[in-house]
Amino acid sequence: MAERVVEVRSLVKQYESLKAVDGISFELYDGEVFAFLGPNGAGKTTTVEILECIRPLTSGSAKVFGYDVTKREDVKEIKKRIGVLPQDFSALDKLSVKENIDLIGGMYKKKLDTFEVIKLLDLEDKAKERFENLSGGLKQRVGVAAALVNDPQLVFLDEPTTGLDPKARREVWGVIENLKKLGKTVFLTTHYMEEAQVLADRIAIINKGKIAVTGSSQDLITNYGGRKVLVIRKGGEKLAETLQGLYGDTALNHGGDVIVKVDDVNEMWRALSTLTDMKMNREIEIQTPTIEDVFLKVVGGRITEEGELK
Amino acid sequence: MIRPLVIFLAVTKNWIRSRSGLFFSIMFPVLLLIVFGAIFSGGGGGGASTLFVQNLDRKSDGTVTELSSAFVGALNSTKVFAIKDVPADADAKVWARNNLGPLGGNIRIVTISKGFQDDLLNGTLKVRVGISYGLLSETYQYLTLYGGLNETQRTIYEQGLAQLRQYNEILPDSRTSLTIALDASDQSGAVIKNIVINVANAFNYGLIGATNVIEFKDDSVTSNRYGAVDYYLPGIIAAFIMTNGIIALTSNTTEFKRRGIIKRLSITPLTKFDWIIGNVLSQTLLSIMLTAIMIVVGWIVFRVQAIPDALTIILIFLGSVMFSGLGMVLGGLVKDVEAASALGNAIAFPMMFLSGTYFPMEIMPSYLQSISRVLPLTYFSEGLRYALIYRYTEGVLTNMALVSALAVAFIILGSVVTRWKEK
Numbered sequence: 001m002a003e004r005v006v007e008v009r010s011l012v013k014q015y016e017s018l019k020a021v022d023g024i025s026f027e028l029y030d031g032e033v034f035a036f037l038g039p040n041g042a043g044k045t046t047t048v049e050i051l052e053c054i055r056p057l058t059s060g061s062a063k064v065f066g067y068d069v070t071k072r073e074d075v076k077e078i079k080k081r082i083g084v085l086p087q088d089f090s091a092l093d094k095l096s097v098k099e100n101i102d103l104i105g106g107m108y109k110k111k112l113d114t115f116e117v118i119k120l121l122d123l124e125d126k127a128k129e130r131f132e133n134l135s136g137g138l139k140q141r142v143g144v145a146a147a148l149v150n151d152p153q154l155v156f157l158d159e160p161t162t163g164l165d166p167k168a169r170r171e172v173w174g175v176i177e178n179l180k181k182l183g184k185t186v187f188l189t190t191h192y193m194e195e196a197q198v199l200a201d202r203i204a205i206i207n208k209g210k211i212a213v214t215g216s217s218q219d220l221i222t223n224y225g226g227r228k229v230l231v232i233r234k235g236g237e238k239l240a241e242t243l244q245g246l247y248g249d250t251a252l253n254h255g256g257d258v259i260v261k262v263d264d265v266n267e268m269w270r271a272l273s274t275l276t277d278m279k280m281n282r283e284i285e286i287q288t289p290t291i292e293d294v295f296l297k298v299v300g301g302r303i304t305e306e307g308e309l310k
Numbered sequence: 311m312i313r314p315l316v317i318f319l320a321v322t323k324n325w326i327r328s329r330s331g332l333f334f335s336i337m338f339p340v341l342l343l344i345v346f347g348a349i350f351s352g353g354g355g356g357g358a359s360t361l362f363v364q365n366l367d368r369k370s371d372g373t374v375t376e377l378s379s380a381f382v383g384a385l386n387s388t389k390v391f392a393i394k395d396v397p398a399d400a401d402a403k404v405w406a407r408n409n410l411g412p413l414g415g416n417i418r419i420v421t422i423s424k425g426f427q428d429d430l431l432n433g434t435l436k437v438r439v440g441i442s443y444g445l446l447s448e449t450y451q452y453l454t455l456y457g458g459l460n461e462t463q464r465t466i467y468e469q470g471l472a473q474l475r476q477y478n479e480i481l482p483d484s485r486t487s488l489t490i491a492l493d494a495s496d497q498s499g500a501v502i503k504n505i506v507i508n509v510a511n512a513f514n515y516g517l518i519g520a521t522n523v524i525e526f527k528d529d530s531v532t533s534n535r536y537g538a539v540d541y542y543l544p545g546i547i548a549a550f551i552m553t554n555g556i557i558a559l560t561s562n563t564t565e566f567k568r569r570g571i572i573k574r575l576s577i578t579p580l581t582k583f584d585w586i587i588g589n590v591l592s593q594t595l596l597s598i599m600l601t602a603i604m605i606v607v608g609w610i611v612f613r614v615q616a617i618p619d620a621l622t623i624i625l626i627f628l629g630s631v632m633f634s635g636l637g638m639v640l641g642g643l644v645k646d647v648e649a650a651s652a653l654g655n656a657i658a659f660p661m662m663f664l665s666g667t668y669f670p671m672e673i674m675p676s677y678l679q680s681i682s683r684v685l686p687l688t689y690f691s692e693g694l695r696y697a698l699i700y701r702y703t704e705g706v707l708t709n710m711a712l713v714s715a716l717a718v719a720f721i722i723l724g725s726v727v728t729r730w731k732e733k
Contacts, residue, residue, distance in 0.1 A: 054731050055731065055733070089570065107316065
């Protein structure tokens with residue numbers, strides 16, 4: 001069993017009448033990538049900032065490496081051990097990439113060599129470039145480099161790809177995968193389903209300050225994703241009626257495709273054998289549920305590109 | 311002590327590489343010094359005010375009379391005016407407007423009326439006769455009172471007095487007049503008018519043979535001979551150390567706050583106090599650079615004689631701390647850059663003009679002088695002037711004590727209102 005790095009119990013953050021975080025509990029284990037997946041205003045950043053010791057909690061408890069985030073002496077220890085890429089990361093515009101990383105590194109007694117970090121993030125060519133001249137993706141990489149300069153055991157990445165184009169987003173994903181390879185524990189917050197599914201070992205779906213479900217993406221899909229879908233292109237009305245009779249839950253779309261929802265592989269084979277029995281040679285497609293289906297099931301909505309719940 | 315130094319280096323580099331920051335912090339004060347110096351140094355001979363003179367007192371051949379010409383010469387000898395003669399047959403106001411020159415300016419017209427010389431001569435003679443009569447009359451009364459006159463002498467005195475009185479009555483009661491036309495918006499109009507009146511009075515006294523009993527001599531309260539720019543230099547330096555602290559630092563702090571840079575730093579072991587010290591050190595370096603550049607430019611362009619000593623450097627440090635502290639207070643209170651800039655300007659500009667930085671406090675109404683006495687810039691600029699110009703150590707130390715107290719107060723207040731944790 002891996003060591004527990006973060007332990008949160010019944011955490012509440014109240015702003016007057018608004019409960020931003022509403023009694024959540026979860027843990028992070030050494031070396032895992034843990035994702036908080038939820039829409040804007042779900043309480044992701046508030047939770048992360050409480051763990052980063054820059055926002056006080058209202059009630060409950062939060063410990064990082066066993067240190068209490070509410071105790072002054074413990075906070076010093078926590079700050080030494082964590083690296084942070086805040087939401088909308090920014091740095092001093094007129095300083096170079098190296099100078100900005102040096103600035104953050106200068107705050108720690110124990111730190112990595114700046115060039116080592118620059119190399120790790122593949123920023124050698126941009127080391128002397130001013131921060132203001134970098135693209136969005138490169139700025140995020142500088143942010144990650146700054147988060148790693150104190151060689152932290154735990155790295156918080158708060159919405160690291162928000163606002164980036166798909167290419168830059170993939171670049172950041174590569175960086176996060178590298179962090180995992182380096183054995184870092186990563187706490188990732190995101191509103192991108194695919195990002196959480198691709199990168200995280202475990203996902204907590206959070207909405208309105210409460211955690212709806214927690215688990216690995218596979219477990220969540222298995223438990224909440226619903227049935228697999230078999231699509232038979234141009235199957236036609238007759239096939240649809242036959243499969244409906246045999247399995248139920250079959251539909252015919254406007255293009256003449258037959259859509260059958262199946263529970264397992266056996267059911268899928270039986271549906272396909274029906275196709276063979278009817279001597280029909282059709283193109284088929286198997287659609288497996290995703291985290292988006294899980295989210296739809298447990299939250300009852302989808303998240304837009306901008307992070308809003310619809 | 312390492313972390314404040316890291317902050318100091320980073321924010322200083324960030325500022326030095328910003329063209330707009332560099333312009334408003336260093337170049338703008340230097341330009342202002344040059345402009346102020348050029349306006350108030352009085353050098354270059356271009357400082358004389360244009361005065362249009364229309365001389366209507368002419369002889370039959372059209373030439374001006376001797377006395378009217380002498381009066382124009384007297385005006386010219388003040389070196390205050392660049393005299394422009396208006397033709398006698400022209401409409402003076404229209405002619406003046408058409409002959410102001412490409413740069414324009416205020417129209418000031420002195421008109422010497424026709425008969426100026428005759429009236430002046432007759433008027434002067436009547437005055438002289440009147441004075442003679444008065445003196446003789448007083449002497450006669452004195453001698454009569456103390457019995458110093460016999461009958462013959464008394465008769466001679468009385469005949470003489472009667473003849474003088476008759477002569478005085480015969481002489482016409484002539485007075486000549488000068489017309490001075492000024493623009494109502496002319497701020498220097500009152501000064502110009504007084505100078506013309508003084509010249510006219512001196513002319514009058516000269517004609518009746520009076521001499522000056524009181525004579526003025528020029529002296530200086532300082533041991534060296536300083537120019538006007540020497541007096542403006544400490545004020546401009548003080549004012550821009552103030553604006554750099556209040557406006558630039560406040561805007562920077564709110565900008566760093568808006569962009570999450572302060573939040574990012576607060577996640578590290580950096581403390582709020584480290585952050586404040588780093589910024590104060592950066593402002594101090596900026597202030598010392600500003601002072602050095604201003605003095606060097608002032609020396610090259612105007613030969614200013616102000617040389618900073620150790621007390622000046624200490625005072626500049628304390629002033630920088632004071633205004634950085636005030637900047638931190640404002641930066642902590644406002645949320646966005648626009649509000650920070652507006653608040654900084656709203657505080658800095660009135661303070662700049664009410665603290666005796668550009669205008670002597672003595673010319674302000676007493677209620678404004680009372681306000682200026684509670685403004686921190688008053689003590690800083692006064693102390694800097696004492697340090698750089700008067701070498702008045704006691705005055706420097708008194709102001710330094712006040713600046714130190716305010717510096718401590720603002721730094722403490724700044725560290726209280728600077729938010730290092732989210733809500």
